[in-house]
Amino acid sequence: MMDERNGAPIIEARGLRKSFGPHEVLKGVDLSIARGEVLAIIGPSGSGKSTLLRCLNLLERPTAGEVWFEGARINDPGVDVNRVRTRMGMVFQLFNLFPHLTVIDNVTLAQEKVLHISRQEAEARAQALLAKVGLAAKEHAYPNSLSGGQKQRVAIARALALRPAVMLFDEPTSALDPEMVQEVLATMDELVQEGMTMAVVTHEMGFARRAAGRIVFVDEGRIVADAPPERFFSAPESERVRQFLEKIPT
Amino acid sequence: MSLLGLDAVEKSFPLLLHGALVTIEVTAMALVLGALAGLLGGLARVSPLMPLRGLAAAYVSVIRGTPFIVQLFFVYYAFPQVGLQVPPMVAAVGCLAVYSGAYQTEIVRGAIESIERGQVEAARSLGLSTAQAMRYVVLPQAFLRMLPPLGNEFVALTKNSALVSLVTVQELLLSAQLIISATFQNFAVYLTIGVMYYVITSVVSTGTQLLERRLKVYV
C-alpha cells in the first residue's frame, strides 16, 4: 500500500477504452499518476496519446473504463465536469488562446466566469502569473501579436490561473520554432521544481529525461512500457520502444 | 426641366421623404427582429438537441424555398380567411423579419462553425460550460466573421422592403407610384427613389463596414 499523502494517485485510469466510430483508439489503458509526480507520455504519432490525455479531463468521453480524480470517479453522469476541469489545467499543442481577448483577459476569463473570483483579484493573480512566465509587459497585447513561445507561456498562465491540482500538456512545444522550444520548456521546468503534478505528452526526450519521474510509452492504444527515465532509455522494455528511440535523437 | 418632370418631384418631395422614412422604419424593425431570429436560429442550428436543430433547419428550408411575395400574401390575404386579420405594417415587418431571419440563421451558423474546435476545447478545459463557451469565446469571434455577410443581408433586406408596397404599406415605392399616378412623371420619380434607395443601402453597408473595422482590433 502506498502512503496516502505522497504516493496516492491523484488521477487514475482503469481499463480505459475509446472508440471513434468503429475505430478503437484506446484499447484498455491503466494509468495512475501520483500527487507531485511528473509523467511523460511518449509514443508514435496516432498511437492515442492525445486521446488518452483528453479522456483524463473528459474532453473525450471514454467508451469504457473509469477515470478517477482526487478520490472520485469522474466519468459518471452525476459528476459536475466543469468543476472537475477547473482542477486540471490543460495546455494544447496549438495554444488555443482566445484571440479576441487580451493576454490578461485570457487569464482572467475562467477565474471570473467559472470560479466567480472578483475582477480585481483575478487581475492580480493573472499579473502575478504573467510575471512568472516572463510576460508581464504583454498583459494588454492581443495573442496574435505574440510569438509562438509567448503564446504558449500565456496558455500555461491561463491554465495555472485556476490553481489546478494537475497540469496536462499535449505536445506543448511541437508547434514551435526550434528557438522557442527552450523558453517554454524552461517554464515547465519551473513548474516541476515547484512540485506540480504533470502529465506531459512530448517528443522532447531531453525534457522527459531530466524532468519526468516516469515515462510511459503508448503504442496502438496501449501502454507498452512504463518505467523511470534511466531504465526507459538504457534498457527499453519492449522492442517497439527500442525501435522508436532509435529514430529519435536523445 | 419640366420635360423630365423634376418639378413634379420637387412638389411631392415631402411625400417621398415620408415614404423613405417608412422604408427606413420597416427595414430597421425587420432588421432587429430578423437579427434576433437569425441569432436564435443559428444557435438552434448548432444545438446539441436534435429537435431544435431540425426545427431551425425546416425554418430555413421553407422560407428560403418559397418566394417572399408568396409568404407576404399568405400572411396578408390568407390569414384573414382563418379569422386572423393582420395589419399591413405588422405583416410587412413580420414577413421581412422572418424571411431575412432565415438567411441570417445560415450566416450565424456558418460563422459559429468557422470558429476552430480548439477554442471550445480550451474554454471547456477551463471549466466553462457549453453555454459559457458559446457566450464568451465563440460568439464574440463569430460575430466579427458574420459582419460582412450580414452587411449584404441588411442591404438585401432594405431592397426587399419595396415589396411590402404590395400590401398597402405606403413606403417609398408606393409613395412614388401614388405620385406617378397623379403626375405621370415616371422618369423623374423612379430616378429619385432609386437614388434614395441607394443612399439608404450605402449607409447600411458603410455602417457595418465601420463596425467591422472597429471590432477587428485583435486580428
Ligand SMILES: Nc1ncnc2c1ncn2[C@@H]1O[C@H](COP(=O)(O)OP(=O)(O)O)[C@@H](O)[C@H]1O
Ligand atoms: N475526434 C476524433 N474523431 C475521429 N478519430 C479521431 C479523433 N481524435 C483522434 N482520432 C484518431 O485517433 C487516433 C489517435 O489519435 P491521437 O490520440 O490524436 O494520437 P496521438 O496524439 O498519439 O498522435 C488517430 O488515428 C486519430 O485519427
Ligand SMILES: [Mg+2]
Ligand atoms: Mg497528439
